[in-house]
Amino acid sequence: MGSVFRLVEQFGPAGFVLRAILASLLGIVLLVDFIALRRWYRARYFRRRNERIVFLRARWDDIVSGTIRPADWRFNPIDCEIVESILLDNIEVSTPETLPPLLDCLRQSGLLDARIYEARTAHSWKQRSALLALGRTRAKEAIPALAAGLDSHRTETRTAAVRALGRTAIVEAAIPILDRLVDGQLDAPERSLKNSLANCCRSRPEILVTYLEQAQGAARELLARVLAELASPDLGEELLVLAADPLPEVRASAARALGNTNTTYTLPALHSLVTDPEWFVRLRAVVALGQVENLAKVKILLRALCDAYRNVRQRAAWALTQMQPHLEEILEDVVATHYNYALQAFISELERSGAMERLFEALRTGDFSAQTTLREFIEKARTSVELSGKAAATAAGGR
DSSP, X not given: OHHHHHHHHTTTTHHHHHHHHHHHHHHHHHHHHHHHHHHHHHHHHHHHHXXXXXXXXXXXXXXXXXXXXXXXXXXXXXXXXXXXXXXXHHHHTOOTTTHHHHHHHHHHTTHHHHHHHHHHHOOHHHHHHHHHHHHHXXXXXXXXXXXXXXXXXXXXXXXXXXXXXXXXXXXXXXXXXXXXXXXXXXXOOHHHHHHHHHHHXXXXXXXXXXXXXXXXXXXXXXXXXXXXXXXXXXXXXXXXXXXXOSSHHHHHHHHHHHTTTOSTTHHHHHHHHHTOSSHHHHHHHHHHHHHOOOTTHHHHHHHHHTOSSHHHHHXXXXXXXXXXGGHHHHHHHHHHTTOHHHXXXXXXXXXXXXXXXXXXXXXXXXXXXXXXXXXHHHHHHHHHHHHHHHHHHHHHHHO
């Protein structure tokens, strides 16, 4: 080696360039060796891992039942990772009947306690990974550790805790979120909060009503939106209270919830909401009316068909065109409104849904006792639509 350096020194200034070239070549060789060694090591690791997966899968029933003791695999890093991954995957798709043995295996092996300890003491991505794993366990013991994650000063950790609580799908897991949300102590993305609360409260949506009475502002609007997704006839008159709420978003959520009730108070409440000052509240009420099976809704929809906002008129027209056996009478009532925009919305929905041809067929085969025929009604409606369209084009040209 020394003779090589003496030989390089004989080149004078060019020797520095030669040294740089040799150093670069040496670095490239070392890098290639490192890449090759790393690929060999990873291939060896995955081959071992695949062998252990096959081995553990063949004895899976014995592992879950405890016939194979946890000590036989718990302290092997590869086996422990594989068993935990399979357990969590099975827990997520398990039924109430198959869940208890899986949770018992998780508890007896100490995997659940290890994840709880990580969620409480770890930091950064390791803590978030532990929180999400705890959420997948669907174990009630994990709720306190997940609730502690809601108080983290890091937004990512709080979001992970909210998502993990939602994945448990346990009613008790919603309590820490609701308590902090009502007190204004929880700052997390609205979408994550909404999804988590919906998953946890799906079996008992009435718990949201209790917290709605205490919530204010944005928290109240969020809880109302979640309740609208989970509403059922069992909620009863609580929805009527929300329909008269001062917040427009809450009233809109109440209208959406009422569409899933179809009780004696549904139509009167929706009738009131169709006349709401806010257009999106009226729109939600009209959409809800489309889900209600009651002929008395026709008069309410006819009123909405004359609304000042196009979206409200269009949804009302769509709801009316779904009442196929009564289209002839509804068309007479629409013409009787003498409101061109209502006629335009209804005729366009008839043509879009293909009901126009059925109406003409009914005219050809049916017997109508009205003063004017159904065809005359349709032609009159089309003429009104064309005239209003020409008038609008003329006004636009004048401007």
